[in-house]
Every structure is written in C-alpha cells, then in structure tokens.
Amino acid sequence: MIRAFTLPLARPLPTARGTIETRSGVLFARDGGVGEATPLPGWTESLEDCGSALRAADAADDWASALAACEDAPAARHAVSLAKLDAEARNADVPLAAHLADDPADSVAVNATVGDANAQDTAEAVRNAADAGFDTVKVKVGARSLDEDVERLRAAHAVTDATLRADANGAWSRERAREAFERLEGLHVAYVEQPLSADDLEGHRGLGDDGVGVALDEALVTHEYEAVLDAADYVVLKPMVLGGVDRAREAALEAREADVEPVVTTTVDAVVARTAALHLAASLPDLPACGLATADRLAEDFAADPAPVAEGRMVVPDAPGHGVEVSVDA
Structure with missing residues (x-):
C-alpha cells in the first residue's frame, strides 16, 4: 500500500x-x-x-x-x-536499533546548524546552540570571502567550547581550501564538509593535514564509495540517498574498517525516515554528532515525532520497529 x-x-x-x-x-x-x-x-x-x-x-x-x-x-x-x-x-x-545491532545506544548526539551571517550574528547563533545543549555546531561557509568566514569561525570559537564544523558545499577552489585549512587550525573545527566540488576527489586527498579533517557528502553521489573513503576523514551518510538504512549501515561499517568516521544525516526527511536514521545512528557505536536535528525545517509533519531533540541529543524510541505510528491508508 x-x-x-x-x-x-x-x-x-x-x-x-x-x-x-x-x-x-x-x-x-x-x-x-x-x-x-x-x-x-x-x-x-x-x-x-x-x-x-x-x-x-x-x-x-x-x-x-x-x-x-x-x-x-x-x-x-x-x-x-x-x-x-x-x-x-x-x-x-524490538526497536529497530536493537534489530540492527545487539547493543544499540539509548540516545544519539546531534549537531545544530548555523547558516550564513556576519561574524557577530554567527557567534550569537553558535552560543545559543551551545546554551541549548548542543556540543557540536555546523556553520555554513563559502558564500563569503575566506577572510570573512575565518573571522566568523574565530568569533564562534571565542564564545563556546563546542566542537565546530564548517560546511562549504563545494564552494572553494583548491588554493582557497588549502589556505582555509591552515587558518582554521586551533579553532575547534573538527572538519570541513565538502570543501571542493564533488567532482574533485583528487583535490580532497591533499587536504586535512593541519588538524582539520575532510568530510565528503555530495561526492558520494558521483564517485565509487571506495574512492571516496580513500579521500576522506569523515563520510556523511544519508540513508535516503544510499538506498536504505540497511545500505547506509553497511557503508558506515565499511568506513570504520577504512579508518574513516561515518556521520549519519537526513535529506530533510519526514518523521518516518528521520526516526529510522536515528535508529541507524544508535546501532553504530560511538558516532560523532549526527545531522538528524532537521525536524524544525518542516512546518508540519504527517505523524507525531517520537524523538524530539533535547539538550543536543535524540532519545531512541523504545517501541517496536521505528516507533512512528502512521496510517498509510488515511
């Protein structure tokens, strides 16, 4: 049905x-x-x-x-x-997480996301996220000059001890990316997500040597997975894009075998897929904060959310299955 x-x-x-x-x-x-x-x-x-x-x-x-x-x-x-x-x-x-793994986590840390803004507003948004309990905050970069983006992340670092991530969405050239990685060292930036175009897998291999990792996201759509793992420190896994929770879990385990850290995120999905991604993340031990705090991107949903974000974490539903009650014949 x-x-x-x-x-x-x-x-x-x-x-x-x-x-x-x-x-x-x-x-x-x-x-x-x-x-x-x-x-x-x-x-x-x-x-x-x-x-x-x-x-x-x-x-x-x-x-x-x-x-x-x-x-x-x-x-x-x-x-x-x-x-x-x-x-x-x-x-x-059993809950879906327990169906996927023998000893799943009870809750999963998630990151907050801060969009493009000037340095002062960026710092305020990051501080507000940290005050709300988020230990990790992703900051969108690439729409401004590199000087401005570095200043934004420096201002954010000055107001919180939270781990920062920068998401460039492929906006930088190789030269700009190399300079950015050098200048971001010491600002608690764990990684830059997709610093270069998704097509430039070779360029990504030359980054990440200054204490700031490389996370690949869009590149997973255009390249073989093994080649992506060879160029990344982190991979951003979207179950909807990979063809299912089962395949995303296989990809996460393969990444771990290659010493690459997986991060589970959504594609701004509705409650069933979003909650399933939470179960997936819970089935994988000791993941870094995942990009699952996306419910607020929707003005409404088709069913009640069994796992709202609180203090920077999402508690895994303990009901059988994924835990979302929805009628498909409605």
Whole structure:
C-alpha cells in the first residue's frame, strides 16, 4: 500500500537545482511495516520516478521482488527496505536499533546548524546552540570571502567550547581550501564538509593535514564509495540517498574498517525516515554528532515525532520497529 504526501517547509531550502518550499514523497506499507521515500532531485531519483518504482513494488508478490523493483531508485528502495526492517522489528517486538545491532545506544548526539551571517550574528547563533545543549555546531561557509568566514569561525570559537564544523558545499577552489585549512587550525573545527566540488576527489586527498579533517557528502553521489573513503576523514551518510538504512549501515561499517568516521544525516526527511536514521545512528557505536536535528525545517509533519531533540541529543524510541505510528491508508 502506498500513500503520497506533501509537507511545507518552515523556510525555503536552497539547493543546487533551485529553492524548494515543500518536501514531497510516498509512504510504503507491507506486512505491518512502514517506510518513507522523500526524494531530492540531484541526490536521488525524481518524485515521478520514485512513485513509479513504488507502484511496481506495491504490486510485487514478495519482499525480494519489491526491492528489485526499486533497484535504480534509491529513495524508493529506502521506503521498501525500511518497511521490511520495520515489519521484522515489530514482529520481533524490538526497536529497530536493537534489530540492527545487539547493543544499540539509548540516545544519539546531534549537531545544530548555523547558516550564513556576519561574524557577530554567527557567534550569537553558535552560543545559543551551545546554551541549548548542543556540543557540536555546523556553520555554513563559502558564500563569503575566506577572510570573512575565518573571522566568523574565530568569533564562534571565542564564545563556546563546542566542537565546530564548517560546511562549504563545494564552494572553494583548491588554493582557497588549502589556505582555509591552515587558518582554521586551533579553532575547534573538527572538519570541513565538502570543501571542493564533488567532482574533485583528487583535490580532497591533499587536504586535512593541519588538524582539520575532510568530510565528503555530495561526492558520494558521483564517485565509487571506495574512492571516496580513500579521500576522506569523515563520510556523511544519508540513508535516503544510499538506498536504505540497511545500505547506509553497511557503508558506515565499511568506513570504520577504512579508518574513516561515518556521520549519519537526513535529506530533510519526514518523521518516518528521520526516526529510522536515528535508529541507524544508535546501532553504530560511538558516532560523532549526527545531522538528524532537521525536524524544525518542516512546518508540519504527517505523524507525531517520537524523538524530539533535547539538550543536543535524540532519545531512541523504545517501541517496536521505528516507533512512528502512521496510517498509510488515511
């Protein structure tokens, strides 16, 4: 059974393909489990292709056939594979995290995100996040000059002991990135996310030698995973983009084997996928703060949130399955 949905964003979301004001997707239900597909063009298949794949999956006779119908549509496969995991966990009467791992965490640290602003406003926003309990704050960079961005991060460092992250969204050249990494040393910046274009994997290999790590995000869409691991200190794993919680978990474990640290995030998903990502993060030991505090990007949701952010953490629901109660036939 499938059900389409559209949710308004609390504020417009700028992307490489333009600004979006809503998040649309499809819920998929089978055998008592529910999954969510919320595609984001440029990262996943289109909403139209996602819907076509899920209609084929809905008509399939079994789970294997349903998953096969979505093989070329990662968001659709996310929904089907999550519905399968949810059904299995509910049948076993355990939370999804406990279905994924023997000793999952009870809660997961999450980072706050601060957008572009001048140094004073950036520092104030970072301090407010730290006062709210966040130990890690990601600051968007790249829209201003390097001098301005360094000053913003220096001002943020001056007002808090919180760990900082910088997200450049591929805005820097190799020369600017090298200078940035040198100047950010000593400012509690754990890593810079996607400092160069996603296409420039080789350029990323030359960064990260000054105490500031390299995190790759968009590069996972355009390169083989093994090559990304060879160029990164951290990988930003979005289950919706990777084709499911199951595949994201495999990617996280593979990263750990390569001495690369995984960070689980969302693509501004609705409550089912967002909560499933929380279960995934809980199933992986000792993760750094994850990018799961995205519920406030939505003006409304289609079901109650069982894991709101409090003091910079999200508590994993202890109900069977992913813990979100939603009717697909509504």
